[in-house]
Amino acid sequence: MSKIFFAIIFVILLIAAGNFYVYEKGYLVDWFGPKNEQTSVEKLLSFEVKDTMLSADYVQRFQGQFENLKSKLQQNPDDFNSWVTLGILKKTVNDYEGARDVWIYAGQIRPKSSSPFANLGDLYANFLNEPAKAEENIKKAIENDPNDINFYFSLADIYRYKIPGKEALYEQTLLEALNKFIDDVNIISSLASYYRLTNQTEKAIQFYEKLVKLNPDNETARQDLEELKQQK
Template identity: 25%
Template structure:
């Protein structure tokens, strides 16, 4: 989440022109309190003060939603999701983009450049050409895409997945190339149980960026859940590892996907041992072959996470299954060491 970078965003004209002295004092005090709190990373204290500035300006006829935006961002940074979500929704629904125009001119007598409200700037430009020069306007960048992206994150963190999906669809109409919204769409689809749409979303993203290890991993997870696409899952996990050699979760899933349902395999072997020993032997050899194939993945998992007891225990069992007693003993000792540390 982007942090708010505050400069002197409140120009003198916003507080002085047309303001009564007591109102102007309240504005200045509220603004100072907001900025002081923000700079001290007291976001919970900054947010209501920014809203106070907004409300005071609005009451005087200046509906400047910049301060509402600052409040929403501060609430988000303070982990006050409900307040942040409400403000971000209000901003988006109001059409706020954050684009503002600043008007500057140079005082020829002093040589200083000052900022003015639009009416004053236009008046000076028409009537004071000798006293003022270098009349310029500058527009700030739009924050509309950031509004959609931040609100999406807030909604997902609050487990409001359906609301997030509706917002993402709306946002993608405006910002069809937003990588963050596309990624969030996949997260929301998966969290909502819409796995088919999630898979389609992943494939679309990978067609545009085939070097995204996380998306290959996520695709592999989905593919591994169906027997018909297990080989596709193994291919996807391998692509993730090729892009990110220390991708521990990808190695772990490769181990389990390659071995398959080992409990079921053992049950089938035991059921055939007495009545059909030849068939049982074939299943035993097939099981051993699966373990041998999965062994390099288990070693990769352990290399990526040498202090992970699950990685160590799995590798120990793999070495035992493949008759590598020395390595099995090494992993058994490592397992005991980690168990002792956890007590």
């Protein structure tokens, strides 16, 4: 084969590798388009205080924190922790769309991390009113870190309070979590309360008995259990 042929193959492979790098790093750009990596990052490095109730002192303080994060990220756009922190800062000043974009980016440069997806789940559920996206992101957080019990509670609450028609998945999610986190007092307490509030008396008694056995000093649980037994 000719040297020209090998040169062409090399260029094709180089371009393919470059495109893979862009995807893996999460840069929202196309090398052959009008944008580039820097403009994509710079677009995220803006700061707008949307909370009109903040005092001037707090605005100045948050602005200073932003400038510090911006400097770090301009020097190292792959600084994952700073991206996550920037999202938190944007959320703090009510820039929810800005926080969303930053955490999406953080999830792209670290797709195996749970943090950006957990933050997105909370943001979509409680601030942007997009429960389907909240469910999707919390599930991704669980996939990445199945040992964080808080994610299961978040997913269960999304089903119970945010997605009409999926309320029954609250129970299912917590029962699945209980199979993983055996005898976890918080899960058992949540299920006991859920069964009591939904008038599932037998199940409520069963779980309150488990709760009292695990935590004998819980007087509130004891009182709830006695009341349930009197209803039978």
